Amino acid sequence: MDVRTKILEEATRLFAAHGVDGTALQEIADAVGVKKPSLLYHFPSKEALHASVLEDLLSRWNEIVPRLLHAVAREDRFDAVLDACIAFFTADPDRARLLLREAIDRPGEMRALLSTHVTPWLGVMAESIKKAQADGSMRKTVDAEAYILQIIHMVIGTFTVGATVQVLLGHSGSNGRPKRGSIDPRLTAELKRVARIALKQE
Amino acid sequence: MDVRTKILEEATRLFAAHGVDGTALQEIADAVGVKKPSLLYHFPSKEALHASVLEDLLSRWNEIVPRLLHAVAREDRFDAVLDACIAFFTADPDRARLLLREAIDRPGEMRALLSTHVTPWLGVMAESIKKAQADGSMRKTVDAEAYILQIIHMVIGTFTVGATVQVLLGHSGSNGRPKRGSIDPRLTAELKRVARIALKQE
DNA sequence: CCTACCGATCGGTAGG
DNA sequence: CCTACCGATCGGTAGG
Numbered sequence: 001m002d003v004r005t006k007i008l009e010e011a012t013r014l015f016a017a018h019g020v021d022g023t024a025l026q027e028i029a030d031a032v033g034v035k036k037p038s039l040l041y042h043f044p045s046k047e048a049l050h051a052s053v054l055e056d057l058l059s060r061w062n063e064i065v066p067r068l069l070h071a072v073a074r075e076d077r078f079d080a081v082l083d084a085c086i087a088f089f090t091a092d093p094d095r096a097r098l099l100l101r102e103a104i105d106r107p108g109e110m111r112a113l114l115s116t117h118v119t120p121w122l123g124v125m126a127e128s129i130k131k132a133q134a135d136g137s138m139r140k141t142v143d144a145e146a147y148i149l150q151i152i153h154m155v156i157g158t159f160t161v162g163a164t165v166q167v168l169l170g171h172s173g174s175n176g177r178p179k180r181g182s183i184d185p186r187l188t189a190e191l192k193r194v195a196r197i198a199l200k201q202e
Numbered sequence: 203m204d205v206r207t208k209i210l211e212e213a214t215r216l217f218a219a220h221g222v223d224g225t226a227l228q229e230i231a232d233a234v235g236v237k238k239p240s241l242l243y244h245f246p247s248k249e250a251l252h253a254s255v256l257e258d259l260l261s262r263w264n265e266i267v268p269r270l271l272h273a274v275a276r277e278d279r280f281d282a283v284l285d286a287c288i289a290f291f292t293a294d295p296d297r298a299r300l301l302l303r304e305a306i307d308r309p310g311e312m313r314a315l316l317s318t319h320v321t322p323w324l325g326v327m328a329e330s331i332k333k334a335q336a337d338g339s340m341r342k343t344v345d346a347e348a349y350i351l352q353i354i355h356m357v358i359g360t361f362t363v364g365a366t367v368q369v370l371l372g373h374s375g376s377n378g379r380p381k382r383g384s385i386d387p388r389l390t391a392e393l394k395r396v397a398r399i400a401l402k403q404e
Numbered sequence: 405c406c407t408a409c410c411g412a413t414c415g416g417t418a419g420g
Numbered sequence: 421c422c423t424a425c426c427g428a429t430c431g432g433t434a435g436g
Contacts, residue, residue, distance in 0.1 A: 023223070025415065157355025164309040190348035190352055
């Protein structure tokens with residue numbers, strides 16, 4: 001693996017864990033196994049590295065968007081879309097942490113990111129819900145756009161603080177505790193149940 | 203207002219906005235209108251100030267917990283509990299941001315805070331749901347503890363990134379845009395609708 | 405509650 | 421990709 005890729009990987013991990021401000025270039029350099037000035041040979045500044053990390057994340061997100069838009073046109077669309085989102089963050093929970101930190105640390109930049117990468121498919125999905133409301137297959141009380149945002153809150157919440165809050169789940173079952181850092185399947189199962197039942201008529 | 207209180211107020215605001223690591227004692231001192239060493243006269247260290255800010259937040263939370271536990275015993279309990287939580291964070295959205303940052307920046311400390319301040323009433327509420335499931339007034343498919351955690355994800359999400367993501371809500375109505383920094387009522391209304399319908403039978 | 409100051413660490417640069 | 425180094429800022433202290 002080339003050094004540039006290794007730098008992006010370690011920077012992603014550390015930015016997600018401690019935030020951009022909370023991560024020193026020295027820490028990233030140590031994790032990669034190079035000296036600090038070498039980072040600034042590959043990326044002109046910390047801000048440029050930060051931007052590259054976000055670009056990397058968003059390009060991976062854009063890989064699955066076509067699949068999402070395809071799923072919207074099918075019958076079981078919303079289960080499929082939700083499954084795809086959950087799979088995206090399961091593959092690397094750092095993605096959720098990174099997006100959440102960006103939203104609270106730099107709301108202005110995040111608004112720009114959302115307008116570019118979220119508005120399109122959110123609009124398509126909201127229209128799809130409204131059509132289904134018109135022909136009676138989905139609850140008429142659903143506020144389509146607000147509903148989608150609240151589902152996103154659950155998804156992001158599950159993958160950012162899920163590993164922390166799940167100590168509150170009683171593990172009464174005898175089949176061992178979940179692996180450290182992983183998400184309890186009860187959280188994702190309940191998320192899907194809530195999302196489905198709040199949307200579909202009967 | 204005495205200086206100590208002013209320091210706690212400004213520290214709360216800045217910690218919520220930029221994180222503890224992202225806030226210099228100098229910034230807090232400037233906001234209060236004193237010199238930096240004066241902060242360290244009132245609080246022995248930045249860490250001690252951070253701890254005091256969290257204590258302040260949790261003591262305000264504990265003020266409403268009795269009201270919450272009382273509401274659980276009533277008929278309209280869950281609407282009332284949710285309204286109380288929404289009111290708590292509406293009074294100061296910094297509370298949500300502070301809690302969320304603590305959860306992602308210091309998961310270990312957050313787990314301790316949750317065990318002390320959340321486990322008790324979460325247990326009471328979960329038992330209340332299970333009893334209602336037994337007598338058929340609530341859906342048997344609800345995973346009580348996981349359900350409560352997902353509702354918390356929506357509440358915290360609404361108050362931390364709601365002001366940012368709500369640019370995605372179409373403001374088709376003619377009654378002006380919402381005030382800057384405030385939460386669009388569509389988000390809280392949909393949150394309450396989703397929470398209610400996912401829980402109650404029929 | 406202040407002035408004056410400390411060592412450590414920050415992001416970044418010069419030069420090879 | 422390295423050594424050597426920069427000014428700025430960090431949390432915190434001495435002394436009044």
